[in-house]
Amino acid sequence: MGDKLRSWWFDGNSVFEFRWPHRGLCHIVVPMDTHALPPRNEMLGAFERRDPTYEGVFLTAVRTTGVFCRPTCPARRPRPHNVEFFATSHEALLAGYRPCRRCRPMQPLGASPRWLERLMRAVEADPTRRWRDPDLRSLGLDPVRVRRWFKTHHGMTFHAYNRARRLGRAIGRIREGEAVTSTAFDAGYDSLSGFNDALRKLAGASPTDAATRGDIVHVTRVSTPLGPMVAAATDDALCLLEFADRRMLPTQLGRLTRYVPGVLAPGANDVLRNVASQLDEYFAGDRQRFDVPIHVPGTAFQERVWDELRTIHYGKTITYGTLARRIGSPSAVRAVGKANGDNRVSILIPCHRVVGSDGKLTGYGGGLWRKQRLLEIETRVSGD
Numbered sequence: 001m002g003d004k005l006r007s008w009w010f011d012g013n014s015v016f017e018f019r020w021p022h023r024g025l026c027h028i029v030v031p032m033d034t035h036a037l038p039p040r041n042e043m044l045g046a047f048e049r050r051d052p053t054y055e056g057v058f059l060t061a062v063r064t065t066g067v068f069c070r071p072t073c074p075a076r077r078p079r080p081h082n083v084e085f086f087a088t089s090h091e092a093l094l095a096g097y098r099p100c101r102r103c104r105p106m107q108p109l110g111a112s113p114r115w116l117e118r119l120m121r122a123v124e125a126d127p128t129r130r131w132r133d134p135d136l137r138s139l140g141l142d143p144v145r146v147r148r149w150f151k152t153h154h155g156m157t158f159h160a161y162n163r164a165r166r167l168g169r170a171i172g173r174i175r176e177g178e179a180v181t182s183t184a185f186d187a188g189y190d191s192l193s194g195f196n197d198a199l200r201k202l203a204g205a206s207p208t209d210a211a212t213r214g215d216i217v218h219v220t221r222v223s224t225p226l227g228p229m230v231a232a233a234t235d236d237a238l239c240l241l242e243f244a245d246r247r248m249l250p251t252q253l254g255r256l257t258r259y260v261p262g263v264l265a266p267g268a269n270d271v272l273r274n275v276a277s278q279l280d281e282y283f284a285g286d287r288q289r290f291d292v293p294i295h296v297p298g299t300a301f302q303e304r305v306w307d308e309l310r311t312i313h314y315g316k317t318i319t320y321g322t323l324a325r326r327i328g329s330p331s332a333v334r335a336v337g338k339a340n341g342d343n344r345v346s347i348l349i350p351c352h353r354v355v356g357s358d359g360k361l362t363g364y365g366g367g368l369w370r371k372q373r374l375l376e377i378e379t380r381v382s383g384d
């Protein structure tokens, strides 16, 4: 605890960077969902029968091997519970997986660029190597052509691909429980580019002084069928649970550091492991109540709203108006809606169970489609 967090940044997209005086740099990557994936069972079925019509719809990754594949990969099928799905190779890389050598998920179908093969092999052989234009030319490659090919086929530069591979390796090690040290991250990786302004503001709210008196708040990524979530918890309680692509996430992390003084550190603890396994059960329809301590300090009004939310039963919905009446402020419907949206712990504090007076779903920070899916899961199960 002697090492207090000096600063932290978020690139506004998927990478968090933390800097400590002694431990140095570390990064947390929370991949963005670029498009919604089909239901997990549908993808499992398509993967099982190697259905070519799902090419480009999803990629599969296998936790036990650390490899990601096309849906049609000829390799033997892993056990379904070890399979994770991604919308893009970029996300699979950032989650710490490497491309399969058999089905080559990074290469466009039917257009294997022979001219790139030597380079790709060299990259795989030494992912920590930093490539400069002269290195590419020494392989007989035109750097401009290489960049253009990666841009066209992967929507990222060759540089970004390499960076994703390096970060992915580091993240893969974190997932395996390796202690986070600067050495885990200095694998040829120096600085993050493209910090956005919103997050510059956030850095102003950095918890530098809070760190000396607070807890360690562990931050990790949790996979769910509705996309990755970011979860944060002290050793005592869950403090944040948000979908990783949510626009509010940086704001919420900023608030978290104000309300829960402490050092944000990548990694898991018992609370987070509990949350992950209970979420698995919830999404499978096997859990209706969560048994995880929650710590969500806010304004007195927010806390009233959040407490009331936790009394709404699984599979039920109420309107914003009802919620306002229940907390004794019947005219504060808008403020109630705002407090609902400011909820930092999705799902466990079930703000998705509040709907408009006409029964319409109205807003949800994680996206309306997610609200709909969550309510579908709950009504299906409680209707049984």
Ligand SMILES: [Zn+2]
Pocket (backbone or CB within 6 Å): 068, 069, 070, 073, 074, 075, 100, 101, 102, 103, 104
């Ligand atoms: Zn494969």
